[in-house]
Amino acid sequence: MVTVLTGTGLAAEVAAIRQTSTSMQDFRTGVHRIGIHLAVEASKHLPGRSTTVQTPLAPAEATMVDGDVILLPVLRAGLGLLDAFLQVMPYASVGFAGLRRNEETLEPTEYYRRFPDSTSNTTFIIIDPMLATAGSMIATLSMLKDLPHRSIMAACLIAAPEGVEALTAAHPDVPLFIASLDDHLNEMGFIVPGLGDAGDRLFGTT
Ligand code: PRP
Helix, strand or coil: CCCEECCHHHHHHHHHHHCCEEEEEEEHHHHHHHHHHHHHHHCCCCCHHHEEECCCCCCEEEEEEEEEEEEEEEEEECCCHHHHHHHHCCCECCCCEEEECCCCCCCCCEEEECCCCCCCCEEEHHHHEECCCHHHHHHHHHHCCCCCEEEEECCCCEEEEHHHHHHHHHHHCEECCCECCEECCCCCCCCCCCCHHHHHHHHCCC
């Protein structure tokens, strides 16, 4: 259920945002462009239904997205991917999960939650640039457990193997799309080689 996106164009974008010398402005636009790749990939896996549309010439067999989509950016860094996903899925509603990882225990603490109403035909897509221990992703998934839904997907820019393993062990049924599978997590819980702290680099904090 884990898809690592491939392609030279995407790889070059990932290389650019990794670099320390990349400015906040270029980091933000790079994350946005990688978000487009992730959103297009996720859009391929949305539930579809067959229908017919009328062109100026003839009826055409067509596919529509079945049900509704709720995007869930994990605050803060998930906001960096939100516009890209909305560009690809302009029909989506947006919920917010505010989580902050305690840098000593690496456990996420929730500080905000606001989701649109879902139904048994809703697809949730959780978006967050980083999957390190996967604690934040697993905490977000647990918020959805008792909400009506049809399916859940997750999209991250960079993941550590340790996080992928933890996520797939806890939620083997949740497809995960990532732009890069990195080498490992260090003792501080940072992805190596990674790109540093995505939230800080997106929003100018240190
Ligand atoms: C970072 C990142 C993820 C999380 C990943 O956010 O954006 O949400 O940590 O780590 P995990 O997989 O070990 O849970 P952080 O908590 O630093 O908050 P921020 O987005 O406000 O920077």
